[in-house]
Amino acid sequence: MSQDLLVTPLHALHIEMGAKMVPFAGYDMPVQYALGVRKEHIHCRESAGLFDVSHMGQLRLHGENAAKALEALVPVDIIDLPEGKQRYAFFTNENGGILDDLMVTNFGDHLFVVVNAACKEQDIAHIQAHLPADVTLEIIDDRALLALQGPKAAEVLARLNPAVSDMLFMDATKLDLLGAECYVSRSGYTGEDGYEISVPSSQAEELARTLLAYGEVEWIGLGARDSLRLECGLCLYGHDIDTTTTPVEASLLWGISKSRRADGERAGGFPGAELILNQIETKDVARKRVGLIGQSKAPVREGSKLFDADDNEIGIVTSGTFGPTKEAPVAMAYVKTEFATIGTEIFAEVRGKKLPMTVEKMPFVPQRYYRG
Template identity: 90%
Template sequence: MSQDLLVTPLHALHIEMGAKMVPFAGYDMPVQYALGVRKEHLHCREHAGLFDVSHMGQVRLHGAGAAKAIEALVPVDIIDLPEGKQRYAFFTNEQGGILDDLMVTNFGDHLFVVVNAACKEQDIAHIQAHLPADVELEIIEDRALLALQGPKAADVLVRLNPAVSDMVFMDATKIELLGVECYVSRSGYTGEDGYEISVPNDKAEALARELLAFSEVEWIGLGARDSLRLECGLCLYGHDIDTTTTPVEASLLWGISKARRADGERAGGFPGANLVLEQIKTKDVARKRVGLLGQSKAPVREGSKLFDAADNEIGIVTSGTFGPSKGSPVAMAYVKTDCAVIGTEIFAEVRGKKLPMTVEKMPFVPQRYYRG
């Protein structure tokens, strides 16, 4: 392992459990365990998977103006975010591009924000640069982050604290697990029901071991995390979304609150709003993010060029793998807007061959978030 790589509080446990470690976002992270990527993926879909996501950035924002300050940076309502609720958001730049996507939770006395590992330093600097004097940003360095995902996740976690059964998708609360206060949200990055748990560093290993002691739970590495999120149509920052893609091009209109794109006093008010709102109004974008389903068994990887039936180059794959649950190759791509129609046949260039794919509605497999 390179001396330059950071480690999470669970690093020693990953090594003990036989994980294959790889560099990821500056950290030494587990890409897979003894089960292997495919079996880990299927185990999470059928039972419950445990993920170490402690490489993500966690911050608290204190002060009465915190919600207003964050709302000025994202096309999402934060001011009216109810206490005990979490919301997906993304930072935009002046060109309407996406700087990062993030989760914002209102815990009443503060906002709790989780950002992507690869972007956390720039995100924290971006927030800090736009905060008024009465808002304090606190970087959380003493807490790990675990995700427990899958149809059995609730059955497992309820044994540690029955209160989690009352939560629905995007609820968040502070509760005790193994006698220590944790921040728990009913959310995740797999399309399955599940929870994300912020736990003090010195209690993270004990909590992980307790969860792994249940027969339903297995460690899941980055490999299966990627195939799980891709099957469920969830973007990976730096691949499917970045500073050059707007939310409209990225098919993320659902991530822009209605009040921020309708006429009224709350409309706009975020970086790049004029461009984004004009794209929403006119639907005039040159490309769109789409889902692609392979018609052969060969996976189509990121960077593969895409062609129409007349052999014109029309786009590029941004994420691609074989979907173990779907039973076929799945991919996300940006294609010319007139090709972004469900059912359109597109050809991906793989090792000199043109493999047929079909534009498919995402998610490729049903999302199973618990909404009550």
């Protein structure tokens, strides 16, 4: 392991459990365990998987105007976010590009924000540069972050605190788990029901070991995390979205609150608003993010060029793998808008061969969030 890599509070436990470790976003992280990526993926879909996502950035925003300050940086309604609720958001730049995506929770006395590991430092600087004097940003460095995902996640976590059973998708609360004050949200990055749990670093290993002692639970590494999120049509920052893609190109209109659109009561007011709102109104974008299903068995990886039937280059794959649940190659890509219609056949270049793929609606596998 490189001397320069950071480690999570659960690093020693991963080593003990036989994880294969790889560098990821500046951390030494588990990519897979003894089960292997495919079996870990299927286990999470069928039972419950435990993920260490402590490399993510955890922040608190304090102050009466915290919601107003954050809302000025995202095309999302933060001011009216109810207490005990979480919302997906993304930072935009003046050109309408996406700086990062994030999760925001209103805990009443503060906003709790989780940002991507690779963007952590730039996000902190971006927020700090735009905060008014009466709002403070607190960087949380004494907490780990665990995700318990899968159809049996609720049953398992309820053994430690039955209150989790009453939570709905995107609910968030402070709960006692094994004597630790945890921030628990019913959310995740797999498309399955499940929870994300912010736990004090000193108590993270005890919580992880307790959960792993249940027969339903297995450690899941970054490899299966990637195939799970891709099957469920969830973007990976730096791959499927970045500073060169707008939310409209990225098919993320659902992530832009109605109140922030052209006819909303708090329309605009975020970086790149004029460009983004114009794209929404005119639908005038040259390319769109789409889902692709392969017609052969060969996986189509990130970076593969895409062509039409006349051999004209029309786009590029931004994420791709073989979907263990879909039992077919799945990919996300950007294609020229005229090729973004569901059912369109296009061709991916893989090792000099053109493999047929079909534009398909995402998610490829039904999302099973618990909405009551």
